[in-house]
Amino acid sequence: MAPMIEVRDLKKYFKSPRGTVHAVDDVTLHIDKGTTMGIVGESGCGKSTLGRTIIQMIQPTEGKIFFDGKDVTGLKGRELREFHSRAQFIFQDPYSSLNPRYTVEQTISEPLINSGRYSRRDIDKKTTELMDMVGVAQRLRLSYPHEMDGGRRQRVVIARALALDPEFVVCDEPVSALDVSIQAQVLNLLQDLQKDKNLTYMFITHDMSVVRHISNDISVMYLGQLVETSPSKELFRKHYHPYTKALLSAIPSTDIHHKMNRILLKGEITSPINPKPGCRFAARCDYATEKCHEPQKLEEVAPNHFVSCCRVHEINPELN
Amino acid sequence: MSEKFLSVKDLNDHYITSEADVWAVNGVSFDLERGKTLGLVGETGAGKTTIARSILKILPNPPAKVLGGSVEFEGKSIYEVSEAEMQKIRGDKITMIFQDPMTALNPVMTVGEQIAEVVALHNGGNKEDAKNRAVEMLETVGIPAERYVEYPHQFSGGMKQRVVIAIALACNPDLLLADEPTTALDVTIQAQVLDLMRELNRKNDTSMILITHDLGVVAEMCDDVAIVYAGQIIEKGSLEQIFDHPSHPYTNGLFGALPSMKDDEDDDRLHPIAGMPPDPTNLPTGCYFHPRCPYATEECKNGPVPVKELAPGHTCMCHKAGEV
Numbered sequence: 001m002a003p004m005i006e007v008r009d010l011k012k013y014f015k016s017p018r019g020t021v022h023a024v025d026d027v028t029l030h031i032d033k034g035t036t037m038g039i040v041g042e043s044g045c046g047k048s049t050l051g052r053t054i055i056q057m058i059q060p061t062e063g064k065i066f067f068d069g070k071d072v073t074g075l076k077g078r079e080l081r082e083f084h085s086r087a088q089f090i091f092q093d094p095y096s097s098l099n100p101r102y103t104v105e106q107t108i109s110e111p112l113i114n115s116g117r118y119s120r121r122d123i124d125k126k127t128t129e130l131m132d133m134v135g136v137a138q139r140l141r142l143s144y145p146h147e148m149d150g151g152r153r154q155r156v157v158i159a160r161a162l163a164l165d166p167e168f169v170v171c172d173e174p175v176s177a178l179d180v181s182i183q184a185q186v187l188n189l190l191q192d193l194q195k196d197k198n199l200t201y202m203f204i205t206h207d208m209s210v211v212r213h214i215s216n217d218i219s220v221m222y223l224g225q226l227v228e229t230s231p232s233k234e235l236f237r238k239h240y241h242p243y244t245k246a247l248l249s250a251i252p253s254t255d256i257h258h259k260m261n262r263i264l265l266k267g268e269i270t271s272p273i274n275p276k277p278g279c280r281f282a283a284r285c286d287y288a289t290e291k292c293h294e295p296q297k298l299e300e301v302a303p304n305h306f307v308s309c310c311r312v313h314e315i316n317p318e319l320n
Numbered sequence: 321m322s323e324k325f326l327s328v329k330d331l332n333d334h335y336i337t338s339e340a341d342v343w344a345v346n347g348v349s350f351d352l353e354r355g356k357t358l359g360l361v362g363e364t365g366a367g368k369t370t371i372a373r374s375i376l377k378i379l380p381n382p383p384a385k386v387l388g389g390s391v392e393f394e395g396k397s398i399y400e401v402s403e404a405e406m407q408k409i410r411g412d413k414i415t416m417i418f419q420d421p422m423t424a425l426n427p428v429m430t431v432g433e434q435i436a437e438v439v440a441l442h443n444g445g446n447k448e449d450a451k452n453r454a455v456e457m458l459e460t461v462g463i464p465a466e467r468y469v470e471y472p473h474q475f476s477g478g479m480k481q482r483v484v485i486a487i488a489l490a491c492n493p494d495l496l497l498a499d500e501p502t503t504a505l506d507v508t509i510q511a512q513v514l515d516l517m518r519e520l521n522r523k524n525d526t527s528m529i530l531i532t533h534d535l536g537v538v539a540e541m542c543d544d545v546a547i548v549y550a551g552q553i554i555e556k557g558s559l560e561q562i563f564d565h566p567s568h569p570y571t572n573g574l575f576g577a578l579p580s581m582k583d584d585e586d587d588d589r590l591h592p593i594a595g596m597p598p599d600p601t602n603l604p605t606g607c608y609f610h611p612r613c614p615y616a617t618e619e620c621k622n623g624p625v626p627v628k629e630l631a632p633g634h635t636c637m638c639h640k641a642g643e644v
Contacts, residue, residue, distance in 0.1 A: 042506035043477075149596060179363040179533065184577040184592035191589070206506060213579035213590065236581070250511035252536030253581065256563045264515060265508045268476050 002069065003030040004168050004200040005054060010063035012046075012053045019274040023049040025224040027063075028298065031168075031217075036194065036201040038215030038232065040208065040247070044269060046224040047204045048092075051170040054202065055089050056080060067168070085115060088166040092173035094153035098145040104131070104156050105141045111163040130159040134189060151182035155189065162193065170202045175210060187214060208251045212236055217304070220244050223272050223280035226298065230305040240307045240316045243281045279309065287311050324395065325527060326352040326375075326495060331389035333370050333379065333551075340601040344370045346551040346608075348389075352544075354494070357521065357528040359538040359559075361574075362548035363597060368531045369419075371548070372497045375529075376416055377406055393495070412442040415488040419500040421480035425472040431483045432458065432468030435490050442491050457486040461516060478509035482516070489520055496521070496528045502537065514540060535578065539563060544633075547571050550598050550608040557634035567636045569613045569644060607638070615644045 012024040023046045031037040039047045053060050056075060065073045067087060075083050091097035098107055108130050112123045131138060134155040145153055154174060161169055171190065175183040191214065193199060205211050211218055212232055219229040220243065228241040239245055246263040253260055270283050278293035279285070285292070291310050298306045301319050313319050329349045335342040345367045352358050360368045373379045375391050377398060391398040393414065398406070418424040426434055435454035436447070443449060455465045461482040472480055481501065488496060501517065502510040518541060521528055530541055538545055538559070545562040547555045547570065555568040566572050573593035595612040598604055607625045610616040619639050628641040636642070 042508065151596070179597075180574060180577045181363065181593035182596075184579075184590035187579070188590055188592065208507070209579040209581050212581060246508060250507040251581070252507075252510070252514070252534060252540045254535045254539050254563065254575070254578065255581075256539045256559055262511060262515075264512060268478060268509070 002033060003066075004033045004068060005202070006030040006066040007054060008064045008066075010050070010053060010065065011061045012049050012058065013061045016273065022224050022272050022275055024053060024060075025275075025280075027221075027224075027226050029219055029226065029229060031200055031202060033167075033200055034194070034198045035216040036203050036214055038211035038218040039202060039204045039221060040206060040211050040218060041221035042206060042247075042269060044223075044272070045221045046272070047221050048172050049224075050221070051089070051172055051202060051204050055087050055170050056083065057089065085111075085164040086166050087168040088161040088164075088170070090157055090161045090169060090171045090174045093177055094150055094157050095145075095177070097157055098153060100145055103142045103144055104136065104148075107145075107156055108159045108163060111160060115164055117164075126163070130163055133162070133193070134159040135185075149182075150178050151185060154178065154186055158186075158189065158193075162197075165197070166199070168200045168202070170204065172204045173206070174203075176205065176207065183210070190214070208248065220247065223269065223275065225280050225296075226306075226308060227281065228305075228307050229298070230302075234302075234305060238302070238305075240301055240305075240312050240319065241281075241309050242285050242287055242315065287315055324351065324392065325354040326394075327390075327392040328371075328375065329390045329392075331371065331374060331391070332387040333367075333374050334385050334387055335383045336385055337383050342600045343603055344384075344551050344600060345374065346603075348548075348551070348553050350546055350553060350556060352495075352527055352529065354527055355521075355525045356543045357530055357541055359542035359545045360529060360531045360548055361533065361535065361538055361545060363533055365597060365600065366548040367551035367600075368548050369499055370551075372416065372499055372529060372531055375497060376410060376414055378410075378416075408442070411438050411493075412491045413493055414495045414497065415491070415493040416497040417481075417484055417488045417499060417501045420504055421477060421484045422472075422504070424484050425480060427472055430469050430471055431463075431475065434483070435487050438487055439490050453490060454486075457490045458483075460489075460520070461486045462512075478505050478513060481505060481513055485513070485517065485520075489524070489526070492524050493526060496526050497531070498528055499531045500533070501530070503532070503534070510537075517541070535574065547574070550600065550603060552608065552637065554609065554637045555635070557631070561631060561634040565630075565634070567630055567634075567641050567644075568609075568638050569615055569640075570609050572644075573612075615640055 007027060007029050010024055010027045014021040014023055027050060041047050052058050054065055064071060072083050105127055109123050109127045112118050112126055136152055136155050175186050203214055215232040218232050218235050220227050222243050228244045239248055246265045249260055249263045266284050277295060279296050282288040282292040296308045296310055298308045301307050331345050331348040333345040335344055348371055362368050374386055432454050435457050436450040439453045440447060440450035455468060458465055463482055502513050542559055544558055546553045549570050555571050566575055576591040577593060593612055598608055604611055606621045606623060610620040625637050627635050627637045629635050630642050
């Protein structure tokens, strides 16, 4: 399968008065057509910045982004608009990503009108179809965001994102603001749409059970760096990076009869401003040695399972 | 150890405004033993926080009104004590951890002063003792004493929540009301904070009511569980009873809607609960869950719903309890 998205050595730095923030640092990954790549990590690890850079809402500092085999880094003007009709973004918070003064109809039809591809009548028809597709009743056509609950609002956001039939959608925490019963409805909807339209998703979340459920592959990020990438189910069985181990062990489990052995991390996430070279996790890692402060490489330790840790073989004797 | 520690009976709270009458809590009863942790589980707007606030008598009135019920704490009826006495209970005997550590702290006071303030209020105003206790509490929750003089904005979210916990536990309360204490935190930090709370509760034999929507957190922390829906406790029992034998259709729905973490389960699709939670200004007749319930029959649509005891301590508010 050809990759829909390929990212090579992507870097995004922000200048701040206190130094340079290394939000995304040397990330390389690819997402196959019709599959979902989950990006997990804690607040501030750069997962949203990665999504935004790939979709070119912000320009990368360094590195290349390939979309459907074509280099799309640094597109401008008409080409960028063309790219954005094929690659879309669903934001985390359905409360603030909708214009409070737009009705459902105005919100969903706006991208259709702006694209200039449709006549007035087609726009009406397409809006109706989109509302049906995401399961928002036609009677809500003239409703405003404040008149709807979070689940419906998120459905409207999804309808707007899919209005121009994109092939690739970055979903940034699309269900984090929703209750579990509503969350399940929205996740099912996203999966159905993926099947119907052969969509490719990049799914950003901090919720491990959600990401396990929806993703084909998962990438774990820590402070701007990719520490481990693996097929989704496999990652939960076998994980080799010390941070992944700690992260997965910290998930509260609903299984009351089998307690996981918890690895409690020391301290807090360190600052992404002017970080030291090498592995960002080294400051909190039990296994850290001198060589962890040299640049790390992603190593394929099992088929399609990549780990960025120079001591991976010492820590995981089963790999040898 | 089965003394009546906290007993809530038939609590009814409404929020009354000129536009609507919000039925937030509708006849909630439960008991809590000393040293135990009870989990109140439910979705947004189920009335969990209102229950906790009415135990502390800190519901804003107006618009909130306690229409009926009683709260007995260590043999004393909370609704009969004077406000002056209540102030002594608050912060000393019963304390609360609020959901959002970012807004629970005073931004223009150092964290040390905020802890010491509570202690001074309850120990008769000895500033020196209060300060020493505050330093001790900071260290207990894993914050170096030299950060006493720092302000909340200099702390991360997890650290702020530790400060909030330090304030809540500074006077060795008997009862801790924790309202979504880790919801705003990342999982690895959540693990640290839950660990800390568990350890401190065990050490001081503190009882806790833990409000959360996260069933994983409940599994880790609680002895007993009460499931709240539309201001009612629809099922209640020990952790094992609820997690091994969930009986109410809503409880089952909650478990079914969670993505599975197990390998052997075919988890291609999630099973959401149909429909939406009811509007608390216009609750359905009969069982509040019946419009969303796959097992609802005629008898569910009208009249009172019986509370059935399925096993000692395991109760379920459903006509079909034990059948479905």
